[in-house]
Structures are given as C-alpha cells and as structure tokens.
Amino acid sequence: VRPRGLKLLALGALAGTLLAVFGLVHGRRNERSLLAPSLIATVNERPILRAEFERALAMFAADTRSAPTQADEARILQRLIEEEILVQEAVAAGLLESDRSVREALTAALLTSIERDGPGARKEYVASLRAASEVVLHASEHQ
Amino acid sequence: MVLGMGLVSGQIVEHRGRWGAIQGVAALVNGAAIEGSAYAYALDRARAITGREPGAAERAAILDRLIEEELLVQRAIELGVLQSDREVRKTVARAMLERVVESAGRYRAGSREVARYYAAHAARFAVPERTVVTVAAFRDRDRAGDALDRALEVKGTIAAGVPFEVAIRALADPPTIPVPSIALTERALAMYVGPVVARAVGKVAVGEVGGPFASPAGHMLITVRDREPSRTPALDDVEEQIRAELAREAADRTARQFFFERRRRTQVVLASNAPQEAR
Numbered sequence: 001v002r003p004r005g006l007k008l009l010a011l012g013a014l015a016g017t018l019l020a021v022f023g024l025v026h027g028r029r030n031e032r033s034l035l036a037p038s039l040i041a042t043v044n045e046r047p048i049l050r051a052e053f054e055r056a057l058a059m060f061a062a063d064t065r066s067a068p069t070q071a072d073e074a075r076i077l078q079r080l081i082e083e084e085i086l087v088q089e090a091v092a093a094g095l096l097e098s099d100r101s102v103r104e105a106l107t108a109a110l111l112t113s114i115e116r117d118g119p120g121a122r123k124e125y126v127a128s129l130r131a132a133s134e135v136v137l138h139a140s141e142h143q
Numbered sequence: 144m145v146l147g148m149g150l151v152s153g154q155i156v157e158h159r160g161r162w163g164a165i166q167g168v169a170a171l172v173n174g175a176a177i178e179g180s181a182y183a184y185a186l187d188r189a190r191a192i193t194g195r196e197p198g199a200a201e202r203a204a205i206l207d208r209l210i211e212e213e214l215l216v217q218r219a220i221e222l223g224v225l226q227s228d229r230e231v232r233k234t235v236a237r238a239m240l241e242r243v244v245e246s247a248g249r250y251r252a253g254s255r256e257v258a259r260y261y262a263a264h265a266a267r268f269a270v271p272e273r274t275v276v277t278v279a280a281f282r283d284r285d286r287a288g289d290a291l292d293r294a295l296e297v298k299g300t301i302a303a304g305v306p307f308e309v310a311i312r313a314l315a316d317p318p319t320i321p322v323p324s325i326a327l328t329e330r331a332l333a334m335y336v337g338p339v340v341a342r343a344v345g346k347v348a349v350g351e352v353g354g355p356f357a358s359p360a361g362h363m364l365i366t367v368r369d370r371e372p373s374r375t376p377a378l379d380d381v382e383e384q385i386r387a388e389l390a391r392e393a394a395d396r397t398a399r400q401f402f403f404e405r406r407r408r409t410q411v412v413l414a415s416n417a418p419q420e421a422r
Contacts, residue, residue, distance in 0.1 A: 034415060041417055042412045044410050101234055103216050106224055107219065110215050
C-alpha cells in the first residue's frame, strides 16, 4: 500500500471513529426520522399520536383563545413526551399494581365504557372475566 | 405446611404447598398477587366504617372486591387503556411525579432562607386595598338617555348636601346584582360593576361620590364608604406560606432534575415536521 493510500485509510478510520463517538454521545438525544404520518413522536419506541398532539393544541387554543405559537407547540409536545416518560416510569416502578389512584383510574375508565351497555353489564362482564381467569385464594380466606 | 385452595375458571381446585413460598399474599389473580397488606387495609377501612369486626361473609366480600378490581385492572391494561385514556394517563403521570417528588423528601426551609425570600418577594404577599361601596344604578325608563340625566340630577342633589341614600331613593333603580356592604378588593368589586368602573372607584375618596359611570346596563353612581389601604403582612404572618412556596419550588427542581436525567437515557424520535424545540 502506498503512503497516500495509508493516509486515506487513516483519515477514513478517524472519520469512522469520530462518527461512532458522535453517535454514542448524541444517540440518545431527539432524533428526527420518517415516522408514520399518524405519529408525531415516539418515546422509547412507544408512539405519541399526531391526533393526540392536535387535540392538545386545540385545547390550548380554546383555553387561551389564541392560536398556539411555534414555541407553544414545542412546549405542548414536550409535555406529551414527558407524560409518556412518566407513564413508562410508572409502569416500571409498579404503580399499576401499588398505587390506589392509578388502579381506581384504570377500573373507572373500563367500567365507564362497560356501564354504557346497561346496569347489568358490569356484573356480566366481571363474571366472564372470572370465568376466563385463574384466581387462587389463601387457605385462611377461602370460604 | 400451609395449604392453599384455588378457584380456576369458576372451579375449586387445591394448590397444596403453594402458599408456603408466598408469604403475605391474600390471593393470586392470573398470577398477580393481592398483597395481604392491601387486604388488611381494606379490612381496617371496613372496621372504621362499621365500628365492628367484619364477619366471615364480609371478609369474603371484601376480598372478592379486591379480586374484581385486580381483574378489571388487568383487563384495562390488556385493552390499552393506559395508552388511550387521557384521564388514566394524567392520573398515572401525576402519581409518578408525586412519587419522584416524595422520594426526594419534603423540603422544609430554614428561618434564614424564609427571611431572605420574604425580603425579596414581600410585594407578593401584600394584601390589596379593599373598599366598601354603595352603588346606585340608573337605567333608561321613558327615553334613551334619561338614565344619565337622572344620575346627574342625583349627583347634583348630593353635592347640595342631601345624603346619598335620600338622594337616590326616587330616581335610582335596583342594581342588577347588589354589591355587598363589605370591604372588597378591586378584583372582587369588578365582579359586580365591571373592571373599568372598579378601577375608577380606586380614585374616589372616602365619603365622595364617583360617576356617573357608564355600563352596559345604564349608569352608576358609587359612593365610597370606607377604604382599607394595601398592607404588607409581617414575616411571622406569612412564614408558613413562604415555607410552602419554597417546598413547591424544591419539588419543581426535583421534577426538572428527574426529567433532565430521564431524557438523557430516553430515545425520543420526532416526526420530521414536529416542532423544532421539543426537547
């Protein structure tokens, strides 16, 4: 290999190393990519829907009676991203199992849609859930 | 050896020896534990409400409710409620944020910090000026503009020495919303007479009559009965309020730090047309 070729190889290796380091340093920052048109962002691969973002913008406009500026839009998207981070952290921290308010919110959301089907719907729904589930009782509590 | 009994798809089966390894668990629902502590808490609540020890049937019903809740929670998660329901997401996010802030411990500022804050932000604690007023309303009766004429006539009568109440008796109309005879801030007064008139009342001296002020309902004469000037409370009076404010600021710092750290290890991908500065 001629000296000129060696020089080029060295430059190529250096460029590659720099790119790799840049990737490591900045790899976790916001990336821009061609997401599906229905998405405005993903957070650890979990989607934030564009419709959700637009709904938040509409709510902002209704509250402030003015169209959101670019800075407002960025802030609103940031809040949605932070909310997703919190939700993911909550799942990891076991809040779905341990936090009363969270459990109440989950059951309330489900029951609200079930009870639209009539007053007996809840009982029927729970019965079918039980039939499809394994429930094991502690001996001292089994009746 | 502790024995367990199981109910599978509505059928009772035995799970011998299983519970030996699962201490402090009241039931398992699709493998998820209902902790004994959660059951004990529910029993305590029942005791607090009824004032007596729950019987066997009540204990069973309480455990049954916890099982039902667990089934519903599992189903809600399965159906993606956590992703799709706004209220649920808000509740979950709030609960997580509270946990983050709590984990940092409740901040209690020392006396020096409280004093420094008071010195820097005393105006924030100022109690605004408050005024006691009586309002006479005038609406057009026979022709357009006669409300203003009557208001001016009353004002002239008052200027001639007739007391306000006497002067308005025949010529004023009942106010749309009566203003209470208590000291009101400008903001509170604005709820009754509108912001422009409320501001103008601030320039009327005690004992004087201001107006006629135009309003959508006609005209108003307002006499100022009393005025309590704006004052800044002593540090002792607002010490706890300042501590609460400093605790809130500390909680904000904790939350910001949390987001800063999490964002560094979170992969966020934005759509190419997303707002530029969503970081």
